[in-house]
Structure formats: structure tokens, C-alpha cells
Amino acid sequence: MELDSLYQEVILDHYKHPHHKGLSAEKDVQVHHVNPSCGDEVTLNLSVDGGIVSNISWDGVGCSISQASTSIMTELVTGKSVADAYIILDNFSELMASKGTMKGNEDLLEDAVALAGVSKFPARIKCALLGWMAFKDASVQAIDGSEKP
């Protein structure tokens, strides 16, 4: 059924057992993002060390899609350079905008390809992007901060 294309097994797994959830004390920056149309929230702590995502953790409330997507995102970017993370993020955004026409690059997106089905449900795309947008915001702040003398 159509629903299964949205709620793939791996998504429900991440939802039930989210990664990097629970805010760690270590952080350069903290951001708080909300989805105003449904009230979902995510708080994200990020440390960037020499251009590399050295620590990321988060907390929040939200639907299965937003929770799973944030969990998957944190797995994907940890240990990567911010530049590489942005490539993943752009790729993921493109997948979300694809209206069900793309499957997603599994090499790059790994578990996130399971979210491809979300692109067929316009109201859910914001859920899937919530954590990613928080990461983007946090990383920009972290880099801006580190550039200051």
C-alpha cells in the first residue's frame, strides 16, 4: 500500500531508536528549529573542528518522519567535512523536491534514501527537512564563529 512507501521499515527503526538523540554537553553552537504548521521542534548541538563535524546531538518532539530523518542525518554527517555534508544535504533536498520521481543516491544518502517516498506527500516534506535545516543553520553559525579571531 501507498503508506509503505512513506513509512519504510528503516524509518520506523530510526523513529523507535533514534541516533545521537539526547543533547551532549559538548557543543560550539545550539540551534532550535520549529515547524510552525504542526508544532514539531528540534534542538541541535553541533561542534565543528577543523571543518569536520566532530560532534552532533539533538533532542525534540515530532512525527516519525521528522524524528527518523534527523536521526539519519546525524549519522550521515558525523565525521564528515561540512563541505561534504552540504553535498549530502543538497542531494537530499533535491530528492525531497522530486515528487516521487527520484530514488535517491544510495552511496551518498545511505539510509536517507528510505525517505524518498516522502516526496510524494507535500505536507510531509517539511517534516523530513526539519533536522537538516537545523544542521545547516548550526553549521553556518559554527563556521562564522570559528572564523572570528
Place this chain on the structure above:
Amino acid sequence: MELDSLYQEVILDHYKHPHHKGLSAEKDVQVHHVNPSCGDEVTLNLSVDGGIVSNISWDGVGCSISQASTSIMTELVTGKSVADAYIILDNFSELMASKGTMKGNEDLLEDAVALAGVSKFPARIKCALLGWMAFKDASVQAIDGSEKP
């Protein structure tokens, strides 16, 4: 033609040769009324003496209906008691609201029955009433003023 029911000969006469037009120096009160939807204006001077309309004069710009109706009204109320004038005014207002179903009481309204056709043209009713409403306003002020010690 339908138009002739609106523009009766007597209306066009009053329009071309308006009565009591030109403001007289004698006045207890002066009022200025406008019809905001078309910009027509009337200024009316009124004197009330012992409850009787002793002097009325007016000036203004407007369409044939508003000019003729004001002219007819001034003829009708001059020399009458304000109480009698109100009976005429009420009768005329009723005629205007009649949507073409009434002919008007000729004994009471005299020339003003020629305006009966206006009631079939909703947009023109305000034109026909402009001078009458100015008279009403002025007479209320005149009476209020004379009641003061």
C-alpha cells in the same frame, strides 16, 4: 420610454429654473450636505420662526434630480410648520422607497409626485433625497437652537 418616467417635464422645469436657489442672508442655521458617491453638494439656509419655516434658500451642484427635488422641497415647506413639513418629508421618503409601486399623494406632495419614477432607479434615490435630508438636519438644529434660553 422608461426615461420619461424619471425625467418628467416638471422636473426638467425645476432643474432649469430652480426655486429658492441662491443663499439668502437671512438664516438661523446653515447646513452643508454631500452625496459621497457622486460628489453632489447642497448648502441650505433655514430660518424657523414660531415653529414655521419662515425662510429657506439653498445653493449647490448636482444632477437634475437632486436640483429639481431640492427646488420642489423648498417650495413645499416654505410657510408651513416644521411639523407639517415632516409629514411631507415622511410621505416623500416613503414614495422614494416604493420601488415604483406608489404614485404619491398629490395633495400633500404637489410637484414632488413627479419624482415618483425615481423610486424605480435605486441609484438615484439618494439624489432625490439630498436636499430633503439637508432640510431635516437644518430644522432639527434650528429647533434645538431656539429651545436654548
Place this chain on the structure above:
Amino acid sequence: MKDFPILRRSMRGGKRLTYLDSGATSQKPQSVIDAQSTFYAEKNAAVHRGAHLLAEEADAAYEGARKIVANFIGAEIDEVVFTKSATESINAIAYSFSNSGAGSRFSLKPGDSIVVTEMEHHANLIPWQQLARRTGATLKWIPVTQEGRLDYSTLDHLVDSSTKVLAFTHQSNVLGTINDVAQLVAAAKKVGALTVLDACQSVPHFAVDVKSLGVDFLAFSGHKTLGPTGIGILWGRAELLDAMEPYLYGGSMIESVTMESATWAPAPRKFEAGVPNMAGAVGFGAALEYLNSLGMENVHAWEQELTQYALDKFSELKGVTVIGPKDAIDRGAVISFTVEGIHPHDVGQVLDQHGIAVRTGHHCAWPLMKKYGITGTTRASFYIYNTLADIDTLVAGVISAQEYFKVI
């Protein structure tokens, strides 16, 4: 139901539509759709302006709609102002207040207070927050109880001599709670405060008479009342509308204009600047005539039956909590609920798969959600076209969501 063309369309997987989102917007009977089309096809012209036959006919249609609205809520014709929505209506009141000069009955200043309730829709909360900000007045609110009622015991304390405005909802769009207007109006009257009633969720569902309610202002939306989108109503007592400053300026609301300044036409005109939503008003008139033909007592009785049936069915569901009064007394046909272990968005998604349209989230009453410590609910709201079978479909849908997410 046959009067509502949209109810014949099919949803995902060919399912029939079970529309349970009338609290957000109602569906439209064919007569409303046709009234608008006919207006455009036969008498479209700018009202209040033209001197030609079309304009006369358009005017009669538009003013005729105003009369229908006035009759529907027991108002005088000139007390009915057409706006674009209830949201605009409430903002209009707030702006008219702050546009009124110091010393007028509508002007607010530091030390004055505005009282709302904790269950308000954002549309009846933020305009007052902002009026407070513009004027220096203080915003206070009547709290809600755990059962989803107003805590009336706080009234005496909150509504005091500093209170200038008491704004509250007739029926909560989340909880279904119908508030005790008489008690609230009495409290306001005692201190000379003006009352503003958000009637968005009451006028569509039961007979509302402005005179017997005793409020000063009332706002509701056409689109929730079987009417078109883009039309709302602001009602105010004649003497108040007369004394109030307008808030939108432009054509048709003036008495005279120079380059330097302008004066205003009498109400309702002074609150209707510009060419209005004529077709919307006419369509809305048709909507109220449709409701009149049903009879508001019948509408109310049917919704009471739906509410009772739904509450009974929901009380049998495991892991499901209804947010709001658990009985059908002073309560409208709105069921907000949470499902243990499933986020509202996910509940809504499964229901959607079954052709059931509900709303999920904070329902524009975010502070109320925070009060109850939840991010949102799933909300089913009912109207005249709903049936007991729709409720069975909903209940089956909720169970299937629980099964899908393996929480039962």
C-alpha cells in the same frame, strides 16, 4: 449530502471521502457555488459606484446578502460589515481601537488591560497581544482547566476596573467547549469592558442571536459556514460602530476627501474600503439560506447526536485520549485526541490513506497545546453532511493506525 459535489470525489486508492475537517473549512453546497457563478454571469459590476443597471443589480444582490446575514444573527442591517475573514474582523476591531484618539471609549493606555482566554485561536489572541504592544496596555488571560473548561473562578480577579476589552471564543476549535457567554458578558458589563466574541465555531453550528448574547462585537467566517472563501463578518453594536474609527482607507468609505484629510461615511460603509468581495457576499447569502432551509435547531440536534456517538465510540478505544470535555454538554462536534505512541501527523497520514480528512497539529491554538504538554492533537470536526457511519470509519481508521504502528 447529495447537495455537496465534493463528497462524490474519490480519494487515495479510490476510497470515498470522509470529510472531518469542517472546523478548518466547510464544504459548499451546489447552491452556493451556483450563486457565485450566476453573479459573475449575470450581474457583475462594482457596487456603490455605478449608475447603470448592472451596478444596481449588483448592489441589490450585495446588500441583499447583508440583510440575510443580519437576519441570521438577529442584527440590524447596518451593523453587519463584510470583511475577508474572521481574522480580518478581529484585527479590524483591534486597529479601530488603536486608531481612536486618546480619551475615546476605544483608546487604551498603560494601566488598562485586555483579557482573553487560554483556549483562543491565534486569530483572537495575537491581534490583542499587538494592540497591547501598540498602546502599552496589559494582556491577561483566563486559564483553562484540565477538563477543557474555562476556570470561571478566576473571573472576578482577572476582570477588574482596568479591563477595557474581554475577547473570547464562543466554542473552542480544539476542545469543542462552548463557553458561558452570559457569565463572561456579566463580568465585563460589571466593569464597563467591551466584549468581543469569536463566533467562528458557533454561528455555523447553532442559532446565535447577537442581541440575546449581549456581546458588543462578534466575528465569524463565511468559509466555515458553507460559504465561499474570502468573506467574513464583523458585527458590532450600531452605536459602537458609529463611534469607532475605521481601519482600512480608500474608495466607498468616505464622506468627503481633500488632499489633506478625509471624513467617513456611516457604518457599515466606513469599514468596507475598496471594491468588496461581492460574489463572496452573495455566495455567503446563499449559504445562510441553505442553513435556514435546514433549520439551525436541526443542525444543532444532529451535531449533538454525532458528538454523543463519537464520544461513546472514542471512550472504548484503547490508548486514545480525548482532549476536552468527555460529555456532550455545552460541547460542539469537535473531537481532538491523542494516540499513545503515534504522533498526530502520523495518525493523520494513516487516516488520509483511508480517505478520512482530519486536521493534525496545534490547530492555531499553540498556547493551549503547551498548557496540556502536548505538541498537537488529531482533530475530527463534524458538520451537517457527516453521518454516524463517518464516525465508524474514523474509529476503524484510528485502530488501523494503531495496528500499522504496532502500538496495540
Place this chain on the structure above:
Amino acid sequence: MKDFPILRRSMRGGKRLTYLDSGATSQKPQSVIDAQSTFYAEKNAAVHRGAHLLAEEADAAYEGARKIVANFIGAEIDEVVFTKSATESINAIAYSFSNSGAGSRFSLKPGDSIVVTEMEHHANLIPWQQLARRTGATLKWIPVTQEGRLDYSTLDHLVDSSTKVLAFTHQSNVLGTINDVAQLVAAAKKVGALTVLDACQSVPHFAVDVKSLGVDFLAFSGHKTLGPTGIGILWGRAELLDAMEPYLYGGSMIESVTMESATWAPAPRKFEAGVPNMAGAVGFGAALEYLNSLGMENVHAWEQELTQYALDKFSELKGVTVIGPKDAIDRGAVISFTVEGIHPHDVGQVLDQHGIAVRTGHHCAWPLMKKYGITGTTRASFYIYNTLADIDTLVAGVISAQEYFKVI
């Protein structure tokens, strides 16, 4: 013409309709009427709120309409705000200005000035008078010449370092004059003033590209552009909309809300509180697609031809004076005229008898009438469905009015 059902109806005495009042409101093609009906019959739901299929489809339709509008005027999608009318759009800008805190680029104070023109419609005059009143700023205006053009020689003197806003019409709804936007924008830019263009009478009639005009804000109405009533457009440059305070508060325009305060969603959302006029927006999208299918160059060329023909015919009429430019250069298809010895209202009445719909009076530009020492004019305004034969009918009608009132 066959696309416009109203043009088939008959008028007084069985006469056919000669509709020459498009300056007040345009007629609607069947495709616009159908687009609205179809929205209600197939996808009506509250946008931005629901998580169900209907809401998704309603959202796509509504946002699709925004995209059509953006493309039509060369704007970015998020720069297009749906309002209820041009009047609301202009008031929205004025309120957003006074809602913006001291020190912001939008806040005005005593000593600052707002400049308009003497040919403005009340909708682009009174909101600025009132903004001046609220803030203590001064209102100034560019005078019109006897020929009905702006007196550009006053620009340097009027637009100075105190000027914060320059608001002007693209095309006069009375005179037909098309103003020199480039020159006015240059004057404003020189002193850092923001420009607001009233495009009510331009967007419907010729191609308008916000980027190449260089203005900061632009407003126009759907109903004058073949669209439904109750829908208007506010366009603003993205960075300005971002920085501006909203003016209507309620649902769907927020980022987060507590009982005490709220923060706003990004533009255009923050300017669209409440459930919007969804069917109106969708119908308006259909209207612009209809215009696209004609091609705005063709619309413009046809109106130029009508204007030239009408000016020629009118120049031959005795006792008739055209108010406004006498040639078709930088001039739209609007002919305002006075008839010696006959009040405009009476001219209009006779024309009405011939099935000709014109507008009479001050056309919501009362100061302009006073400037020319007249109470009003008769105005014939043309659009795509008008023909040269309509102009012949009009001219014959004017002569018959002269005969009826025995002035020739």
C-alpha cells in the same frame, strides 16, 4: 467576447450590454468562473494546515496561482502576497510601516515626508494621510497640469531628503494618463525614499515587469484583471517584505506563539493571516492565464486602437470636453468627459437606457475633480472585450443625451 457570459445578457428595453466600466471592475471569462467552481467541487480544503489529500491539492492550487501571478509581473514567488484588494494591499504597506519600530527603515516620524500625486485614487491617498497622522510625518503631493499630466518640474523640490515614501499611480483611473515611472523612481532613489506603485489600472492593460520598473512595492486588484472579487495583490521586494512587520495577525502567519507574544513566518506567509481566499486566488490564476493566452502586447495594442478611435470620435462631439490627455500617447483606454449642460449622473442615466454601462461621479479621485473645478465626469473605460462598435454606440448615446436634455 463569446468567452464572457455576461455580455450575452440583455439590458433595459431589451438592449444589448455595452460594458464600458472596466475601470471599476472587469467582466469574467467563463474559464475564471469555472476555475472557482471546480475548486469548490473538487479540492476545497484549508491550505497550509491540513495533512490530508484535499489539503495538499488545495495547497498546490493556491500556491500554483501565486506562481502564475509572480510570472505575470516578473516577481519572485515569495514576493507575491494575496490580499483582498488593492485597497488592502496599500493599507497593508502603510500599517506595516507604522508597526515597524523606531529606527527601522520603515518607521516615520515628524519631519519625514510622504509624497503622493494629485491624481491618486482615494485608495492611494487616504492610507498615506492616515499614516502621516499616526506618525507625525507630512503629506505632500505632485500637482497635475491642466492637460492631465504630472507636473514633473516640481519633483526636485517636492522629493527631498525628508521623503521616506513616494506613492503614485501607474495609470490614472480618471485621466488615463500613464505616469513616467522611471523618472519618479529615479527621484525617489536619489533621496533613498521607498516607492509604492498603484498598478490597478496598468497590470490589467499592459505588460508590467516589477524588476524593470524598479519600484519597491506594487499593488493591484484581481477583479479589474478578469479575476474574481475579493482578491488583490501586494508585491514587495523580498528584502523589504522580510524586514517589514506584518499588519494582520492570526493563524498561518506565525513561527511560534505563547500567550505573551508571537514571532512571524517568512514572507509571504506573515502577510496572509487566516484562511485565505483560496478559490479567489485560483480563479485569479485562471484570469492571468487567459490574459497570457491573448498576450499582453495584443491587449495593449487593441486598447491603443480603441483609445485612438474614441479620442477621434470624441473630438468631433460638440459640447463635450475630454478631461485628460487628448492624444493616445502614454495614455490608457479611459475617456473621462463632461457634457455641457448635463450633469454626469444624467448622462449616465441616458446611456444606461441604451444598455451602455459607464461610471459617473468623482471616481474616487475627489481632489482631482476639485482641481479641475468639476463635481464629476462621465467615464468610459475599455477592455479586451470592447469593440470599435461599442465606441460608436457610446458616441450615439452621448448625442441622444444631448438631444434628450435639449442642449444641442
